[in-house]
């Protein structure tokens with residue numbers, strides 16, 4: 001194992017495959033695959049706080065809420081080792097500890113043991129799948145939303161027939177376009193301003209696009225709670241729909257959908273769909289570069305940016321949303337102390353918001369306080385799930401929560 005670990009200050013370390021310096025493992029495997037490296041964890045506690053840059057600021061919403069070692073990565077590693085070596089049996093309480101985790105992966109960024117840094121996210125996920133196989137997962141709230149996805153194609157217990165209710169009659173769709181705007185469940189039913197802004201931006205750019213009449217949940221909420229078989233079923237049905245509609249390119253404004261379509265479908269489920277998947281900021285940056293997107297209005301706003309875990313640590317996309325924000329006239333971006341790979345999670349992912357509301361709210365409130373302390377007037381993200389979490393938890397309008405799509409829409 002290498003003695004020296006590379007760290008690119010300010011750029012983050014999530015794109016560096018430290019496994020090259022340690023033992024090379026595969027991703028998306030069952031827990032058996034990882035069990036021999038988990039015991040390398042020295043229980044040092046470094047994964048509790050930011051290792052560089054920000055004065056030992058805390059990073060783990062689960063550990064800070066549970067206030068006990070088992071809830072941090074070091075504790076979860078020890079429990080994983082005990083289960084995989086037959087020293088500990090699954091119980092309801094053990095499963096609850098593993099589900100008290102937003103799978104934000106901030107802990108993995110701090111650990112300097114190469115295999116743990118590179119693969120701990122894989123075994124945190126694999127332990128959920130194991131909990132499901134053993135009959136201790138997912139949590140009852142996850143089963144409820146999975147049932148809603150089965151019956152109505154969304155986790156919000158809303159009617160599938162209402163999925164496109166947000167769509168203004170002024171938006172022009174091109175039914176046979178090769179480009180699809182994948183709206184996702186949260187923008188369709190909860191944060192419809194993102195759906196409207198994105199569709200209007202595409203119209204203003206004269207881009208032909210369609211929205212699948214029968215669009216369904218991407219399956220991310222099911223996958224993230226360890227229900228791999230069900231998630232694969234959803235993924236296969238979606239890919240079939242994309243193929244039938246002749247889709248070659250998909251734009252989404254949702255971080256969770258983006259990761260599911262681009263990474264999970266292909267690398268976990270082996271669905272090599274060959275469709276180009278783009279998150280809205282990277283698509284808009286291309287349009288700016290090609291001189292096709294021009295801003296005609298100016299905002300006068302100090303904003304701060306929250307990195308959604310699903311595009312940040314899970315996909316390594318830190319630069320594009322910031323580059324886009326910096327191009328919007330009249331925007332001053334003030335970074336929070338914990339940003340990019342060190343960003344504190346909003347607390348809604350990994351099934352935490354539905355199953356463990358108190359932990360979820362405490363994570364959101366910590367992020368909102370951090371945003372307020374920057375003097376920004378708006379907390380901006382590029383994920384409807386983060387936006388919904390902030391809007392739900394911001395009290396008395398102390399700071400405004402916005403999506404990057406809304407800022408772009410206001411200025412073109």
Ligand code: SF4
Pocket residue numbers: 040041042043044045046047048073074077110111112113116
């Ligand atoms: S996961 Fe890494 S940082 Fe955390 S306790 Fe183990 S060795 Fe230390």
Ligand code: SF4
Pocket residue numbers: 059060061062063071072073076100101102103104105106107108124345
């Ligand atoms: S993934 Fe996030 S919530 Fe889970 S143990 Fe790591 S830092 Fe804590």
